[in-house]
Amino acid sequence: PADVETLGRSTWTLLHSIAATYPKAPTWTEQNDLKSFMKLFSKLYPCWVCAEDFQQYIKKRDIRAASRDEFGNWLCEAHNEVNRKLGKPTFDCSKWEERWRTGWKD
Ligand code: FAD
Numbered sequence: 180p181a182d183v184e185t186l187g188r189s190t191w192t193l194l195h196s197i198a199a200t201y202p203k204a205p206t207w208t209e210q211n212d213l214k215s216f217m218k219l220f221s222k223l224y225p226c227w228v229c230a231e232d233f234q235q236y237i238k239k240r241d242i243r244a245a246s247r248d249e250f251g252n253w254l255c256e257a258h259n260e261v262n263r264k265l266g267k268p269t270f271d272c273s274k275w276e277e278r279w280r281t282g283w284k285d
Pocket of ligand 1: 191275
């Protein structure tokens, strides 16, 4: 299997990309699909300690999926929680869309 760092980098790319393409005004079905996906993802993520902590995080901070903005920020906060745990710098969540959807201006 991929090492925890490579797996993590690829997975954050996938998850933030899902947030970036999530509708601004999702239907009830889209919201439920995203929440179900995230809950199953948290059980299947093939780094078991990571998965366990992520499941705990989801229990503590309910997945927010009422809009792109809401989910993007929820995911950014979740990623920051992992950054803190690993002693990495936290990311300014007002910039998540610039990083993952529209791209940096430079
Ligand atoms: P990453 O954290 O992988 O980030 C990739 C890029 O995302 C960064 O370069 C930056 O541009 C951007 N970014 C950074 N923070 C944010 C943010 N808050 N919002 C939006 N964009 C951001 N590793 C462990 O060792 N232990 C764990 O318990 C653990 N749990 C994890 C749980 C999950 C759900 C995931 C997906 C990964 C987990 N990882 C864990 C892996 C870890 O988060 C990193 O992916 C890995 O350490 C590589 O880090 P990196 O410095 O390359 O940047």
